[in-house]
Amino acid sequence: MTDTPSDPTTPPASNPHTLNLGFLTIVQDGSGVFGGYLVTNSWGRPLEFRLTTAVQPNRVQQILYGPTLTEYLHAELIGKTLVEKTSVAPSLIITDSLPALGLRDRLQIPVVAVRIGATDDGPEILQLTHPRSSVMLAYLAKYPDDKAAIDERLDRIDSAVDLAEPFARIREAVAEARKMGVTSRAA
Amino acid sequence: MRLEELDEPFVVESVSLAEYPDALRFPRFEAPLSAGVRESRLLTQAPWVRSLGKLDMTVQTEGWKFPAPPPELDRPPRPMTEKAEPKLTEPTLPDRARPDATEKKRIRTRPTSDMVLTKDRLLFLLQPPLDGLFLGKQLEVPFEPFPYQLEGIAFLMPRHSALLADEMGLGKTAQAILALRLMFHQGLVKSVLIVTPKPLVHNWCRELKLWAPDLPHEVFPQDPDLRRSAWKVSNCPVKLINYEALTRDADMASDPSIYFDVVVLDEAQRIKNKDAKTAQAVRSLHRSRSWALTGTPIENHADDLVNIFAFVDPGRVPSDTPPKRIAQLTSDCILRRTKDDVQSDMPPKILRDLEVELTPAQRYAYDRAENDGIVQLNELGDTISVQHVFHLVMRLKQICNFDPLTGESAKLEQLMTDMEEVASSGRKAIIFSQWVEPLLVLAKALDGFGTLQYHGRIPQAERTPILDRFKADPDKHLLLMSYGSGSVGLNLQFTNYVFLFDRWWNPAVEDQAINRAHRIGQRFPVTVTRFQAEGTIEGRIAGILEAKRKVFNDLLSQADKPANLGLTEDEVFGLFDIKARPKRAG
Structure with a gap:
């Protein structure tokens, strides 16, 4: 049985039996911005899934938050909330949103973003490759030690796993949950 | 002009009003200022002031926790020994503009x-x-x-x-x-x-x-x-x-x-x-x-x-x-x-319906048995039953296999030739029969091909070793099986030839038998030879069953209506030119 630590932001990396991956996707549509979060074991099996209601910043909020709005929404409001509310702790968080890399400032867990194509994301972002991902990975340059931690965790994942793959599942599950009225219920 | 551009230094001097008696003197303003209550609402109340609303944002979440693997199956991932280069040129992340582009290829x-x-x-x-x-x-x-x-x-x-x-x-x-x-x-x-x-x-x-x-x-x-x-x-x-x-x-x-x-x-x-x-x-x-x-x-x-x-x-x-x-x-x-x-995903299955001409002794025995049998059936009148007809069918089928007096067999003669080819190519074959007796005869006749037997008279405990031996021993080219014992579940995909020495009543059972060899794991084509004695009851039964074989798949593909796949009573009686029919109640 997978351990369920009391503090989900504390990765159980010391336990070789527990290497869980947290996949965070941020979706924007007509209803606003919302997130889906899937925790899997080291070979991609789902352990826990959580999603948020949509948030639609008003004009004043857009002005007041200014350029920090996107990171606030992706990393703080949606990402951190999802990780903290989820009982299964991840050893590594993978996201398809570059602004959600800011989650790393808020949690003691390495965070990587999957990047399609060789995009130059600026000096704040470093890129890396790994056999467990069919696409480029990115992480925050201000956490240089994370690279070793990310590599160490990815090396322990089953070779059948591709970090870019679960996002299709999550989006489909989000669509299914919304179709069944889950998000309106949560709201 | 700027100060630094002046030729002479710019000096500021104080001026005394006493030197200018015509200058106006302003009265001193001594009355105290006081703000009225009516003015105080100007900037603090509607409509001049509106609320900014909530500045903080919140989201709510809903989640589901799924069953976790049992501890004995939740093993730590084994360490990676080699690192392959990532395929960065062909990303598999679904394109958001075309969300189904990649998903269609996955099996989920x-x-x-x-x-x-x-x-x-x-x-x-x-x-x-x-x-x-x-x-x-x-x-x-x-x-x-x-x-x-x-x-x-x-x-x-x-x-x-x-x-x-x-x-x-x-x-x-x-x-x-x-x-x-x-x-x-x-x-x-x-x-x-x-x-x-x-x-x-x-x-x-x-x-x-x-x-x-x-x-x-x-x-x-x-x-x-x-x-x-x-x-x-x-x-x-x-x-x-x-x-x-x-x-x-x-x-x-x-x-x-x-x-x-x-x-x-x-x-x-x-x-x-x-x-x-x-x-x-x-x-x-x-x-x-x-x-x-x-x-x-x-x-x-x-x-x-x-x-x-x-x-x-x-x-x-x-x-x-x-x-x-x-x-x-x-x-x-x-x-x-x-x-x-x-x-x-599979090599082909080649069906060969082999019509053999009965030996003279078989033909004589067959014709005599059929003619006599029909006469006897007609003499039964309305006491005739389907069992009587079955009895005759079985008797005739046995003659199609072997002449009861001489033991001659047109099928066996052909089989000997075919088995020479099978054995010389180093391959293996299975022969199916409805009865054990013909298998015992075949075992003796075909002993030179490394023959093994698997049927109802072989004790249960000996059966698996026989299959293992058939698989492992390159000198064992032939396995003799009865439909009843060997038609289901066994994996014999290392066999490339199947002979149906006589035919079963139901095509589904025959298919089961054939597919012992023609199944997943088979790497070569499988040749299925269905023996049929020319001008005999075997041909008539095969014709009826073949027509029915199609119905089996039709039902599963939601076609018209299902039917009985075996022989109906009318079909059994229709195998011979007999007038007698059982007396029916009412």
């Missing part, structure tokens, strides 16, 4: 239409794709399953009621085992009972070791006390029992305290008779999921399917359901693929 589990709980639906939507899953290190398999087998696994996993009706040889056993294995790993099931014909128990054990080496399994012992312990005490996750033992243990099988997450029924056509004790015992098992495996869900009549569904999903198909409605009611629970569907 889907929730069923009758799955109502959001958690269940999400669980199966969130399962990793099956294609590629078995390439990883976590799930060891001897070779990666074929795509259609992955689709079979994706079909089984979410279903509580499922009938996997793939044509024989497509690997139903492996699909069921892998589906169970994945469900064990997901923590969805903890106890499984597999019910199988007795001769296939060994085969299931072998397949379990092959496809699910991490799942412990046990076979119900023969001793009644030990069997009771297996029912009541053992917590082995996968148990195997044969139909006969299950029927004997019907009381324990129906005990509500004994519960299985999945019951898998192999060769499920065994419960086609709903009133049989076996069928009753199977239906009485307390279970969450009911999976049936059979390549011949309809052996004789559409009711066979109805009765299998009495186990698969009790109540789904009422016993008086019109045949046309059966397909509608069951289609969501049935998956059937034929070899034609997966042709690209």
Whole structure:
């Protein structure tokens, strides 16, 4: 049985039996911005899934938050909330949103973003490759030690796993949950 | 002009008003200032001031926790020994502009239409794709399953009621085992009972070791006390029992305290008779999921399917359901693929209907037996029964095999020639017959080809070693089998020739026999020779059965109406030119 630590932001990396991956996707549509979060074991099996209601910043909020709005929404409001509310702790968080890399400032867990194509994301972002991902990975340059931690965790994942793959599942599950009225219920 | 550009320094001097008496003096303003109450509301109240609203943002969440793998299956990932270069030039992340672009290629589990709980639906939507899953290190398999087998696994996993009706040889056993294995790993099931014909128990054990080496399994012992312990005490996750033992243990099988997450029924056509004790015992098992495996869900009549569904999903198909409605009611629970569907994955099966001319002695014996037989049948008048006709048919078929006086056999002569070719090419063949006696004769005649026998007169304990020897010994080129003993479940895909020395009554049984060799794992074409004595009863029976063979597949593809696949009484009487018919009541 997978351990369920009391503090989900504390990765159980010391336990070789527990290497869980947290996949965070941020979706924007007509209803606003919302997130889906899937925790899997080291070979991609789902352990826990959580999603948020949509948030639609008003004009004043857009002005007041200014350029920090996107990171606030992706990393703080949606990402951190999802990780903290989820009982299964991840050893590594993978996201398809570059602004959600800011989650790393808020949690003691390495965070990587999957990047399609060789995009130059600026000096704040470093890129890396790994056999467990069919696409480029990115992480925050201000956490240089994370690279070793990310590599160490990815090396322990089953070779059948591709970090870019679960996002299709999550989006489909989000669509299914919304179709069944889950998000309106949560709201 | 700027100060620094002046020629002379700019000096500021004070000026005294006393030197300018004409200057005006302003009165001193001494009255105190006071703000009225009416002015104070100007900037603090509506309509000049509006609320900014909530500045902070919040979201609410809802989540689902899924079953976790049991500790014994939640092993740490094995360390990676080599690093391959990532394929950065071909990203597989779905393009948001075309969300289905990549997903169409993946084989994934889907929730069923009758799955109502959001958690269940999400669980199966969130399962990793099956294609590629078995390439990883976590799930060891001897070779990666074929795509259609992955689709079979994706079909089984979410279903509580499922009938996997793939044509024989497509690997139903492996699909069921892998589906169970994945469900064990997901923590969805903890106890499984597999019910199988007795001769296939060994085969299931072998397949379990092959496809699910991490799942412990046990076979119900023969001793009644030990069997009771297996029912009541053992917590082995996968148990195997044969139909006969299950029927004997019907009381324990129906005990509500004994519960299985999945019951898998192999060769499920065994419960086609709903009133049989076996069928009753199977239906009485307390279970969450009911999976049936059979390549011949309809052996004789559409009711066979109805009765299998009495186990698969009790109540789904009422016993008086019109045949046309059966397909509608069951289609969501049935998956059937034929070899034609997966042709690209399988070498071809070559059917050769070989008409042989009876030897003079056989022809004489045959004609005399048929003519005399018809006369005798007509003399029976209305006391005639279908059994009388069957008697004659059997007698004639035996003559088609061997002349009763001389032992001559046109089929054997041809067989000797064919076997020379089989043996010289280093390949192996199986010969099927309806009776054991012809097999014993053939065993002597064909002894030079390294002949082995597998039929009802071979003790059960000796059968598996015989199959192992046939497989391993390069000098053993021929296996003689009876339809009854060797037509189901056995994996003989290292054999490339199948001879049907005589024909069975039901084409489904013949297919079962043929597919011992023509099944998954076969790497070469399989040649099937169906002997038929020219101008005899064999040709007439084959004609009727061939026409009926098509109906079998028609029902499963929701075609018109089902029919009896064996011979009807009228068809049996129609085999001969006889006028007599049984007297019917009313």
